Amino acid sequence: MDEPEIAPGPFLEAAEARLLETSTDANRADWVYQTHITEDTEQLSARALARLIAETTDLARRSTHFRSEDLSPVESRKFRLLRLSLPLVAPGDPHDSEELTRRTIAMSSTFARGRYAPHGTSDPLDLQALSRILEENRNPTVLEDVWTGWHRIGRAIRPDFQRYVELANRGARELGFSDLGAMWRSKYDMPPDEFARETDRLWKDVEPLYRSLHAYVRRRLREAYGPDRVPDKEPIPAYLLGNMWAQSWEAILPWLARDLGEPTYDLTQLLRDHHVSPAEIVRFGERFFVSIGFDPLPTTFWTRSMFTRPAGRDVVCHASAWDVDFDDDLRLKMCLEITGEDFMVVHHELGHNYYQRAYRRQPFLFRESAHDGFHEAVGDTIALSITPEYLREIGLLSESPESGGDIALLLRRALEKVAFLPFGLVVDEWRWRVFSGEVGPAEYNRSWWEMREARQGVAPPPGRDEVEFDAGAKYHVPANVPYMRYFLAHILQFQFHQALVRAAGLSGPLHRSSIYGSAAAGARLRAMLEMGESREWPDALETLTGSRRMDAGPLLEYFAPLRRWLDEQNRGTTLGW
Ligand code: ASP
Ligand code: SER
Ligand code: ZN
Numbered sequence: 001m002d003e004p005e006i007a008p009g010p011f012l013e014a015a016e017a018r019l020l021e022t023s024t025d026a027n028r029a030d031w032v033y034q035t036h037i038t039e040d041t042e043q044l045s046a047r048a049l050a051r052l053i054a055e056t057t058d059l060a061r062r063s064t065h066f067r068s069e070d071l072s073p074v075e076s077r078k079f080r081l082l083r084l085s086l087p088l089v090a091p092g093d094p095h096d097s098e099e100l101t102r103r104t105i106a107m108s109s110t111f112a113r114g115r116y117a118p119h120g121t122s123d124p125l126d127l128q129a130l131s132r133i134l135e136e137n138r139n140p141t142v143l144e145d146v147w148t149g150w151h152r153i154g155r156a157i158r159p160d161f162q163r164y165v166e167l168a169n170r171g172a173r174e175l176g177f178s179d180l181g182a183m184w185r186s187k188y189d190m191p192p193d194e195f196a197r198e199t200d201r202l203w204k205d206v207e208p209l210y211r212s213l214h215a216y217v218r219r220r221l222r223e224a225y226g227p228d229r230v231p232d233k234e235p236i237p238a239y240l241l242g243n244m245w246a247q248s249w250e251a252i253l254p255w256l257a258r259d260l261g262e263p264t265y266d267l268t269q270l271l272r273d274h275h276v277s278p279a280e281i282v283r284f285g286e287r288f289f290v291s292i293g294f295d296p297l298p299t300t301f302w303t304r305s306m307f308t309r310p311a312g313r314d315v316v317c318h319a320s321a322w323d324v325d326f327d328d329d330l331r332l333k334m335c336l337e338i339t340g341e342d343f344m345v346v347h348h349e350l351g352h353n354y355y356q357r358a359y360r361r362q363p364f365l366f367r368e369s370a371h372d373g374f375h376e377a378v379g380d381t382i383a384l385s386i387t388p389e390y391l392r393e394i395g396l397l398s399e400s401p402e403s404g405g406d407i408a409l410l411l412r413r414a415l416e417k418v419a420f421l422p423f424g425l426v427v428d429e430w431r432w433r434v435f436s437g438e439v440g441p442a443e444y445n446r447s448w449w450e451m452r453e454a455r456q457g458v459a460p461p462p463g464r465d466e467v468e469f470d471a472g473a474k475y476h477v478p479a480n481v482p483y484m485r486y487f488l489a490h491i492l493q494f495q496f497h498q499a500l501v502r503a504a505g506l507s508g509p510l511h512r513s514s515i516y517g518s519a520a521a522g523a524r525l526r527a528m529l530e531m532g533e534s535r536e537w538p539d540a541l542e543t544l545t546g547s548r549r550m551d552a553g554p555l556l557e558y559f560a561p562l563r564r565w566l567d568e569q570n571r572g573t574t575l576g577w
Contacts, residue, residue: 035315053101056082085365169435178436181433237458238458274396282336285382289354292519295357323352449464
């Protein structure tokens, strides 16, 4: 082994300075690409990404020359994070590495350009417009057509995905991981296998609640669509759940509402009644953070962000939050529409921005969340404080439903959050098997549906053979974004919410508690955000919640009244599929 030319301290200092510069360059190129897709921006972005990957990989390789006994705890943590800092590493061969970044960007562009003209029309619609139809239309033939039409996108993505798996695995192996999935699982301050057991444990805790919700929803859909389309004891057709991936089901709440006999409200309607603009939705989010003691967003956030879909060019519409220079150049990129769902997404994204800003004083390699589930959980935690009382306080709702409306409120949240849990789990359980080689290209689609059926209890329309590549129809697969983070975030946000509600001195039920305006809750949250990734995640979790373990208990507590109601509704119904 070569002798290191310098001591670990100066090596890291130089490495962090270089990575800051290269990452900022890559962010700028990527921003221009994602907000204006052309052949040129594609190439510029691919090249900037290739440079970042090459540099990170090179530093990571050189870092293995230091002997661990020569490193301080902070230094060895930084070296570990350096190896894990990107979701993709390049193989040493420059041709391979060029092909990998080119194919990765190609998948992203194919996805972003996807359009489908529903049967009997000639107007090609984008994913957002197709999604609106799935949410609002109740004709099963139309729903199946729109679902199938969007999923055609997978066919075009499949060849690039297959090569990307080979090349990305090659890169991960050269860095000492068994495959890219193992590399992703190594980011949680515990051995990769132990992490997989952890996600299993959390799922076991919430699975009974999910099955109860599933059985109730299936029975109501069967009443609506008939037993031929929604048979008893079978998985639910994926296109009937009001979402392209059947990942959250709040769009079908109106179908269930007549059961409830309770007053509720429709956030989409409230926003439209009040003529709220896209920028005003973002202002609502900012004001929430300000109310608990955070600073207003920088002026450049408002001038540089993209809030709505621009006319006349292709963009990556999937919402994301940016921290371009790892300091104060925060941005939001969204194709915002005036809906309750996007109101929540704005809070989700601002959670990322406020996290990024809170840890910007950390050394470069610690400017990250405690683990990636933390990043995804912060904005959602704030959104759990969007209670009827909060909406009344900010003037959107004229009177809040009395506590009699609790089942309606909880059911809406469960359709959003509980329905999501098995989907949040299965996307990466599937990719882990793909990266490890357990699932090969000849069975991509079959295994995808077997696993989705087993976890979620949903099924595709007939005929999804291996010409199709249905996993490719979900953004994060072509975009190479790990997904287990969202499962973890859906558990963590209830833990965070419970802790912050207590810090705010509130004693009502969790689903009726809002931390809006609580400086005490804000200070507790900020203390954790400022730590960034400087400590192992159990330390960060403890700072906020007092506990060192991820725990589904608060989620179960939040939904306990609904669970009792669902179990009552399900009496005499067979659960499962
Ligand atoms: N809201 C999007 C999603 O979670 C993007 C993000 O993570 O910020 O996929
Ligand atoms: N934002 C993530 C998605 O769109 C998780 O909700 O899938
Ligand atoms: Zn996110």
